[in-house]
Amino acid sequence: MSNHTTSSKGTALITGASTGIGAVYADRLAQRGYDLILVARNGKRLSELATSLAAKTGQKVEAFPADLTNKAELLKLEERLRTDTSITTLVNNAGFGGVATLLDSNVDDMENMIDLNITALLRLTSAVLPGLLERKRGAIINIASIVALNPELLNGVYSGTKAFVLNLTQSLHKEVGDKGVQLQAVLPGATASEFWNRAGIGGHQNLPSEIVMSSEEMVDASLVAFDHGELVTIPALPEIADWEKFNAARLALAPNLSHKHSAARYGVRG
Numbered sequence: 001m002s003n004h005t006t007s008s009k010g011t012a013l014i015t016g017a018s019t020g021i022g023a024v025y026a027d028r029l030a031q032r033g034y035d036l037i038l039v040a041r042n043g044k045r046l047s048e049l050a051t052s053l054a055a056k057t058g059q060k061v062e063a064f065p066a067d068l069t070n071k072a073e074l075l076k077l078e079e080r081l082r083t084d085t086s087i088t089t090l091v092n093n094a095g096f097g098g099v100a101t102l103l104d105s106n107v108d109d110m111e112n113m114i115d116l117n118i119t120a121l122l123r124l125t126s127a128v129l130p131g132l133l134e135r136k137r138g139a140i141i142n143i144a145s146i147v148a149l150n151p152e153l154l155n156g157v158y159s160g161t162k163a164f165v166l167n168l169t170q171s172l173h174k175e176v177g178d179k180g181v182q183l184q185a186v187l188p189g190a191t192a193s194e195f196w197n198r199a200g201i202g203g204h205q206n207l208p209s210e211i212v213m214s215s216e217e218m219v220d221a222s223l224v225a226f227d228h229g230e231l232v233t234i235p236a237l238p239e240i241a242d243w244e245k246f247n248a249a250r251l252a253l254a255p256n257l258s259h260k261h262s263a264a265r266y267g268v269r270g
């Protein structure tokens with residue numbers, strides 16, 4: 001498959017685009033002049049969104065229904081990412097979480113969460129990245145979460161999946177960030193979307209309103225950060241210096257985490 005684009009921005013492929021944060025990315029990127037490929041399970045919702053965004057923006061918008069936890073469907077999307085040279089941007093947004101403790105969770109549901117939040121994201125990234133590097137152009141936006149930094153909040157497997165997304169993005173930035181491909185990890189806090197209904201707490205209306213951002217504001221802030229080339233974006237964090245201090249402390253630990261001998265405090269030095 002070759003170049004389908006009608007746009008100089010190229011095509012953005014957005015997973016989890018049928019609603020919530022992904023649907024707002026679709027709207028905003030189409031308004032910025034991207035053609036779109038919209039992915040989610042609900043084909044009817046996707047087609048309706050594709051039709052309305054195409055009419056609103058004049059961009060080419062395609063619905064690509066797929067369950068990303070289904071290997072055959074995931075492989076089809078990977079093939080598209082590998083072969084469609086119009087694709088310049090991947091927004092890895094599809095994901096779900098939970099609020100139950102591990103002991104109260106069904107382990108099959110946890111595995112399914114890992115399949116979507118980690119495996120699908122990894123495989124789609126691996127499929128698109130070589131082409132972007134070859135063309136020296138493009139971006140991957142990965143939707144993580146503030147729970148990447150906060151394992152004590154919500155479900156621990158969910159936190160682990162989002163820590164994976166953050167770490168992978170930081171690692172890829174080091175690997176390819178100077179080769180023409182922009183990376184961004186977005187760490188939303190509580191955001192108004194169907195996430196909260198799917199997570200089993202009956203909707204974001206059940207949260208204190210002071211901690212819940214609209215999906216529109218979350219995405220708009222993240223796109224401003226994207227334009228500034230920010231690698232890790234925490235839309236709700238008032239002072240970026242707080243993140244920078246946290247990250248600097250992590251980096252300062254690094255040279256001291258691997259030594260020939262264990263620390264003196266354990267009293268077992270050879």
Ligand SMILES: NC(=O)C1=CN([C@@H]2O[C@H](COP(=O)(O)OP(=O)(O)OC[C@H]3O[C@@H](n4cnc5c(N)ncnc54)[C@H](OP(=O)(O)O)[C@@H]3O)[C@@H](O)[C@H]2O)C=CC1
Nearest residue numbers: 016018019020021040041042068095145190191193194195
């Ligand atoms: N809302 C929040 O408070 C926060 C959300 N996030 C993250 O943001 C991302 C988007 O979530 P949000 O918009 O809030 O949630 P929503 O539940 O509103 O949207 C999730 C999207 O993912 C799609 N999706 C779910 N399962 C699959 C699947 N198996 N295959 C393909 N698509 C799937 C859904 O569509 P369909 O059902 O049609 O497949 C939908 O489009 C997620 O990664 C979430 O973890 C991070 C921090 C905070």
Ligand SMILES: CC(=O)[C@H](N)C(=O)O
Nearest residue numbers: 097145146147189190
């Ligand atoms: C931190 C949150 O409130 C959240 N929903 C998430 O991380 O997905």
